[in-house]
Amino acid sequence: MSNRAARNLFIFGSLFFFVIFLAFTYDTMGKLDQRAPEVTNEVNAGKMVWHKYDCIGCHTIFGTGSYFAPDMTKVSDRKPKGYLKQFIMDPRSVNPAAAMPKLGITSAEADNLLAFFDWIAKVDTNGWPPKPILAVAAGVGGRELTAGQRVYQSLGCSNCHAINGIGGTSGPDLTRVGSRRDRAWLFGHFKDPGEYVRNSAMPKVEAPDADIRQLTDYMITLK
Amino acid sequence: MSIKYQSQKIAQDFFTFAVVLFLVQVVVGLVASLQFLWPDFFFLKFNIVKTLHINALIVWLLCGLMGATYYVIPEESESELWSIPLAKLQFWATVVTITAVVLGYIWAGINPQANGTVLGTLTLNEGRKYIEAPRWADILIVISVLVFLFNCFMTVLKTKKWTGIQGVLLGGLTFLALMYLPGMVYMKSMVKDQFWWWWVVHLWVEGAWEIIAGALLAFMLMKVIGAPRHALEKWMYLEVGLVMFTGILGTGHHYYWIGTPQYWLWIGGIFSSLEPIPLLVMVWDAFRTTREARNVTNRAGLYYTVAHAIFNFVGAGLWGVIHTLPEVNKWTHGTQITTAHGHLAFYGAYVLLVMSMIYVTLPAIRGVKEFNPSRAFQSFWWMTISMVFIVLVTTGAGMVQTYMERLMGLDYVTVKATYNLWFWILRAIFGVGFLIGVGIFVVDYFRLGREPMPYVSPAPEKA
Structure with a gap:
């Protein structure tokens, strides 16, 4: 190949790919607003x-x-x-x-x-971030969950709290919470965290009393 | 070695500013690595330290490339620059602007409320990675780059002597200047904001900058070894051509998860996995040319040039391709794997590029016939071994993070504070090693050609 041909390949090839890129960009710009809510x-x-x-x-x-x-x-x-x-x-x-x-x-x-x-x-990110494989699998591992564990899952407690290493770090670790707190404290705290912990950022648990009692039972077992 | 045109001396001003900023970059980088262990270690918080770290990097590399260009253009067009005073003015305007921007970051770090809004833009720190510089600074930077390009093009137009190397170099720089513009438009939607942001970031480092690297690689091989221009320019065209054919649509690997349509998974996956090919051709080109090298006087220049080609491929190519396919990237995206890739890519592709240009041109600028390259070699090995280990421990941290956070579902903070702790400690230790290497380089830069060659005593006669 001559130098001149190599140069032309570089220049026109680059332009060719840039035009394709522009076409996709144009198409993408038209689709973005349907993939996200309105920007207020x-x-x-x-x-x-x-x-x-x-x-x-x-x-x-x-x-x-x-x-x-x-x-x-x-x-x-x-x-x-x-x-x-x-x-x-x-x-x-x-x-x-x-x-x-x-x-x-x-x-x-x-x-x-x-x-x-x-x-x-709310933006459609093609499924990112993916749901963790093992954490998702742990909830359906064939073992029947107790009523309290089901409440714990359905309320999303593990978003902030961890048990045995799985869960968030925003709130206190609950791995041994049953040896620190008694039933009355736990139940009252679920109803109104601010009453029990100064500056608490935990929301009140909005659930029927029966569920909160089951959640308390579960917490007591964590020793 | 000496320069033919007095205007080539202007390169040294840019190199000096670049070297000083390089030192600043690495010092704040070390601070950042210690903040992974103690977040409150420094009077500035991590966000500002990190902003300084990456902005110093971008600016010193740009200054190095501008200096290199001011050296190459007179030599290639066989003429003095169109205007030396204009180049001087452009240099000092750049220094003043950059200093003002840095002081602004520090001020905003100490008092975030000072970062107010004027005419819809933030005055001190735009809070957008890599292009944090506020709008007023953007405009000044654009003017500075336009003045720089104008000066270079006028030089070439004056002599009407176009060579392939200078053509590709100026083409790359023009592309670089144009691609700064999409980052200057405010987008209300974060998706669009990131979409155009990647035009700047990706089309710079995996487009315009690699074109500049291809041109400078050809120039350096010609200077250091005396390789024939004809073959070098042909391979240069092929290399930079392949960079563009793969790199432009390769931008798609940043459009997997930011709210853009699904077809980018295919476009990005296919084209970005081809991106290492031109970098491999550059390595082959460097080997092909240096095989014929016989009497090389500038050994440090040769050493850095070849090392740049190799680490460009390893850092930007290999460390990028391992996590570029969407099936892998889905799990590794946003982890320390990206950090590892970023560090080795910038080091191999651009830090070593600017350093090789300095070692290739500085002896001539200072009129040195021969210089002792031992400090150049020392700093190379301190930096390179340290950087390789920084990248390996960061990759390790990224693998642990990917497994524990993304696959097992552990919390980000848990993984960072406990399972990855030793990686952070090791990274800080190797960071000290890298700083030592940079220190040796800085000393070498200021003393090269300004001290007598070491006196070698003749072998004692046998009694």
């Missing part, structure tokens, strides 16, 4: 909060960012609103072990940020 003013204000505090300097969103702190794509599905708001505004008042500093985010900014996270969680 609140969501946009929340996005500006996300940028203002350089959140992506630690966190990731859609898996892109800095890998130093948890991904925020589905955070709004996994954690209660009240907890998130309190944590965002003053992380260590909720969880003394938190690495996140108090950035001075105001109450209004936190509300907008939560609206933004709500929007992000």
